[in-house]
Amino acid sequence: MGALTQGLTLELTPHSTWAQQFWDDLIPVKERVSQHPLFVEMANGQLSLNSFRHALLNFYPLVAHFPSYMALALSKATDFTQSGVTESRDWLIQNIKIEERHLNWYRDWAVGFGLTVDELDRVQPPVAMNAVNHFLWNMNYRGSLAESLAATNLAIEWATGDWSIQVYKGINAYIDHPEVNINKRSLAWLRAHAHYDDMHPYEAMELIKRLCDDQPELQKKAFKAAREGLEYYELALDACYKPKI
Numbered sequence: 001m002g003a004l005t006q007g008l009t010l011e012l013t014p015h016s017t018w019a020q021q022f023w024d025d026l027i028p029v030k031e032r033v034s035q036h037p038l039f040v041e042m043a044n045g046q047l048s049l050n051s052f053r054h055a056l057l058n059f060y061p062l063v064a065h066f067p068s069y070m071a072l073a074l075s076k077a078t079d080f081t082q083s084g085v086t087e088s089r090d091w092l093i094q095n096i097k098i099e100e101r102h103l104n105w106y107r108d109w110a111v112g113f114g115l116t117v118d119e120l121d122r123v124q125p126p127v128a129m130n131a132v133n134h135f136l137w138n139m140n141y142r143g144s145l146a147e148s149l150a151a152t153n154l155a156i157e158w159a160t161g162d163w164s165i166q167v168y169k170g171i172n173a174y175i176d177h178p179e180v181n182i183n184k185r186s187l188a189w190l191r192a193h194a195h196y197d198d199m200h201p202y203e204a205m206e207l208i209k210r211l212c213d214d215q216p217e218l219q220k221k222a223f224k225a226a227r228e229g230l231e232y233y234e235l236a237l238d239a240c241y242k243p244k245i
Ligand SMILES: [Fe+2]
Pocket: 001, 002, 099, 102, 193
């Protein structure tokens, strides 16, 4: 997850009818993720520190492997005669580069909340939390380029940008906790995703539009990929939220 900051810019075009429907139908599914009780409690300081750590620990593979998912999508962006493929290639390369720093920023956040890098690197999330990772590996390996972008960059980055804004605003609720270190460094991941990631879902949608132009079957598949990406995200949150630890 990152932003298209320098170099190339992707022009966002007005939505045609199918694209508007695609976007609008995803909103309620996305909201179930970004307004999940886990994030609401994180944002207002009600989530216990143990539960906060449990979430940081078990969502680590999603963050850590995100550029690898995109690399699989990039490996399919080869037929430059097809609409949208060159732009998708350029965009993915840039996004992957930005993710290089995000791994360390996420580690800094988790360490600031009392985890160790070794714990993160060895984590084996419960299956319901890991399902989103299996889905993304699978989709980015086997799906079309449009489905890969829909599942990964539209679904996951859209919801993540949304909840990051709320959690970043409320994170000072944890500042007085003796086991928590909140500073510029430990907040870098949150700050980045709350601020400059917000163009990504729009850019991903633009790429999907170009890739699916005049291909109703592919549009349907891309929609399903985005919806399922969000549903797996929600499943992980439900599983993470349930055991009140
Ligand atoms: Fe990121």
